[in-house]
Amino acid sequence: MEKSALNKRVKELRLRKGLSQEQLAEDAGLSLRTIQRIENGETLPHGDTLTRLAIALKVSPDDIIDWQIIEDRSVLMLLNLSQFGYVAFPILGILIPLAIWILKKDKVKQVDEIGKAIINFQISWVILLFLFYITISASLLFNLGFYPPVFLLIGIIAFYMYNAILIVINTLKIQRGNRVRYMPAFTFLH
Structure with missing residues (x-):
């Protein structure tokens, strides 16, 4: 998945859950800067970071990685x-x-x-x-x-x-x- 799609997905899920970046960072046990880098498309979450984000957002890691809204x-x-x-x-x-x-x-x-x-x-x-x-x-x-x-x-x-x-x-x-x-x-x- 491209960085741009993944960063949009993380931000979309965070906003849908009504979380601030700070709240997501705290819930996921990650630094605020890590969340900012992910949402700005500067880095891709892998392994443990992806799992922590998924748990904090109450979705599966696949929902974050594979997500893409299409017109059909x-x-x-x-x-x-x-x-x-x-x-x-x-x-x-x-x-x-x-x-x-x-x-x-x-x-x-x-x-x-x-x-x-x-x-x-x-x-x-x-x-x-x-x-x-x-x-x-x-x-x-x-x-x-x-x-x-x-x-x-x-x-x-x-x-x-x-x-x-x-x-x-x-x-x-x-x-x-x-x-x-x-x-x-x-x-x-x-």
């Missing part, structure tokens, strides 16, 4: 299309994108932002779908007559179609390099 629209499209897991089971529309988000959020540009938006939307969608099921079921169970059974089928189809249409639209936006939007969504991940 195919990963963004895969992340977006992975939501179609909801067709088999609604929770899969959350779990599959969540797994991709966790694995790629620090490695591919925009995965963190888009992944959070997808997960927020899918959680919101599942909650609204289950509230719809509960409302319809209560109406049928207690013979309240609010909703005829055909309304249940139409409502479920509408929920699923809306989700599918939103996924397709946002996949096309990603392909074109445009910003995606998932609405409505409650904020669960910031």
